[in-house]
Amino acid sequence: MSDKQHANRPLADFIVHNLDSAVVFPKPYRGGKTAVSWQTEELQHVSIASKDGRIVWVGPAAELGQNVTIEGSARFYNGEGLLAVPGFVDSHTHLVYAGDRSDEFEMRVQGRSYLDILAAGGGILRTTNAVRGLSEEELFVKSAQRLEQVMKTGVTTVEIKTGYGLDLENEMKMLRVIDQLKAAYPVRIVATFMGAHAVPADRRADPDAFVDEICNVWIPEVARSGLAEFNDVFTENKAFSVAQSRRILEAGLKHGLKAKIHADEVNVLGGVDLAAELGAVSADHLLMTGDEGIKKLAGSGVIPTVLPGTSTYLMESHHAAARKMIDAGLPLAIASDHNPGSCQFLGANIIQSLAMLQLKMSASEALIAGTLHAAHALALGNEIGAIEVGRRTDLALFALNSFRQIGYQVGQNSLFELIIDGTPVFGEQ
Numbered sequence: 279m280s281d282k283q284h285a286n287r288p289l290a291d292f293i294v295h296n297l298d299s300a301v302v303f304p305k306p307y308r309g310g311k312t313a314v315s316w317q318t319e320e321l322q323h324v325s326i327a328s329k330d331g332r333i334v335w336v337g338p339a340a341e342l343g344q345n346v347t348i349e350g351s352a353r354f355y356n357g358e359g360l361l362a363v364p365g366f367v368d369s370h371t372h373l374v375y376a377g378d379r380s381d382e383f384e385m386r387v388q389g390r391s392y393l394d395i396l397a398a399g400g401g402i403l404r405t406t407n408a409v410r411g412l413s414e415e416e417l418f419v420k421s422a423q424r425l426e427q428v429m430k431t432g433v434t435t436v437e438i439k440t441g442y443g444l445d446l447e448n449e450m451k452m453l454r455v456i457d458q459l460k461a462a463y464p465v466r467i468v469a470t471f472m473g474a475h476a477v478p479a480d481r482r483a484d485p486d487a488f489v490d491e492i493c494n495v496w497i498p499e500v501a502r503s504g505l506a507e508f509n510d511v512f513t514e515n516k517a518f519s520v521a522q523s524r525r526i527l528e529a530g531l532k533h534g535l536k537a538k539i540h541a542d543e544v545n546v547l548g549g550v551d552l553a554a555e556l557g558a559v560s561a562d563h564l565l566m567t568g569d570e571g572i573k574k575l576a577g578s579g580v581i582p583t584v585l586p587g588t589s590t591y592l593m594e595s596h597h598a599a600a601r602k603m604i605d606a607g608l609p610l611a612i613a614s615d616h617n618p619g620s621c622q623f624l625g626a627n628i629i630q631s632l633a634m635l636q637l638k639m640s641a642s643e644a645l646i647a648g649t650l651h652a653a654h655a656l657a658l659g660n661e662i663g664a665i666e667v668g669r670r671t672d673l674a675l676f677a678l679n680s681f682r683q684i685g686y687q688v689g690q691n692s693l694f695e696l697i698i699d700g701t702p703v704f705g706e707q
C-alpha cells in the first residue's frame with residue numbers, strides 16, 4: 279500500500295468486530311424534498327469502526343486492518359453471533375409522568391371514548407394532578423424506571439414531552455426531570471415543551487387567556503431556560519383549535535423552539551395544513567389524515583409520524599394510512615407515543631411489530647421509519663439513524679439472524695447490547 283493510501287486511512291478508537299450482519303440503508307433520505315428510499319441491505323461478516331463516537335468505516339471484517347488505522351488503545355467489541363441495526367429513535371413519547379389510569383383503560387374497553395374521559399376531568403388532567411403532587415426527585419425515579427425499559431428495546435434516542443404540569447411551575451419541573459434523565463443516562467434525549475397539551479379545569483372559563491399565558495409568559499421562560507428544543511401542541515376538539523395552535527407554535531418559533539404538532543388524531547381540524555404552513559419538523563398521529571392531507575404533506579418537508587401503538591391501544595376501527603403515505607413518497611416515521619392514557623406500549627420492538635401488523639409496512643419500511651426517518655422527525659436526520667460513515671456510532675445489537683425477526687417476534691426482545699456514541703451501554707460480552 280502506498281504512503282498516500284495509508285495516510286488516508288481513518289483512525290479508529292472503537293471497533294465492533296466480526297458482526298454476523300449489519301443493516302445499512304444504501305440511499306438514505308437526506309431531508310427536505312430529497313428522495314425517499316425504503317431500501318435496506320443486510321451486509322454479512324462486518325466490522326464497524328468508530329472514532330470519537332462517530333462511524334469512520336463499515337465493511338467486511340476481513341478488510342478492517344487494511345482500511346483502518348487502529349489506535350493502540352482502541353477498544354474492541356466482539357460482534358460474533360450478533361446483528362447490528364441503527365439504534366432505534368423514539369421520536370414521540372410522554373415518558374415523564376406519574377399515576378395510574380388502568381380504570382380508564384377498562385372504561386375504554388367497555389366503550390367510553392378517550393375525549394369523553396378527558397372532558398369529564400379524566401385523562402391528561404388526571405395525570406396532571408398526579409404529576410403536580412410529586413417532587414422533582416419522585417418524578418425522576420418513576421420516569422427513570424421507564425427510560426431503562428425503553429433502552430432495553432434498542433432505543434438510543436428518545437424524545438420526551440412535558441404537558442402534565444399545565445402550569446409554569448410544574449411544566450418547568452417536568453423539563454428539569456428530563457434534564458436530569460439526560461445527565462443520568464447515556465441515551466440521547468430530546469426535550470419537547472408541550473404546555474398546550476390540555477386546558478386545565480381552572481382555566482376552562484377562558485381558554486384564550488390560557489393560550490395567551492403560554493405564548494407570552496411560559497414560552498419565553500422555557501426558551502430562556504434552554505431546557506427544551508421543540509414546542510408541541512394538541513390540535514383537537516376539547517384541546518386547542520387551529521387558531522390557538524398557530525399562536526402557540528409561532529410564539530415558540532419566535533423564541534427558537536422548533537415546531538411539532540399532534541394533528542388529526544381524532545378529528546381533521548387543519549393541523550396538517552398548519553404544520554406545512556409553519557414548516558413544523560413533524561406532524562404526528564395523522565390517524566384521520568386522508569388524501570388531501572397526504573397531498574399537503576408531500577414535498578412540505580414535514581416528517582409525517584404515525585403511532586400504531588396508540589391506534590391499537592385506543593381500539594380504533596382503523597389505523598393511519600401508512601401505505602398511502604409511502605406510495606405518495608413521504609418520509610414516513612413511526613414512534614411509540616408512550617403515555618399513561620392512550621398508549622402503554624413501550625419501546626421500539628413492539629412498535630416495529632405493530633407497524634407491520636396494523637400499518638401493513640414491510641420489515642424494511644418499519645426499520646427505516648423507526649430509525650432514519652424518526653431521526654429526521656427530531657431534526658437529527660443527518661447525525662443519527664443509520665449505519666453510515668459520518669454519523670454517530672449508535673447501534674442496537676440483537677442476537678438474531680436477520681432484522682426481519684425483530685418485528686416478527688412480537689413481544690419478544692432479543693436485544694443483546696446497545697452502543698451509544700461508540701460506547702457499549704450494558705457491557706454484555
Ligand code: NIG
Pocket residue numbers: 372401402405512540543588615617618619620621
Ligand atoms: O399523544 N393526544 C394527546 N396526548 C397523548 C395522550 C396523553 C394522555 O392521554 O395522557 C397522545 O395520545
Ligand code: FE
Pocket residue numbers: 370371372540615617
Ligand atoms: Fe402524543
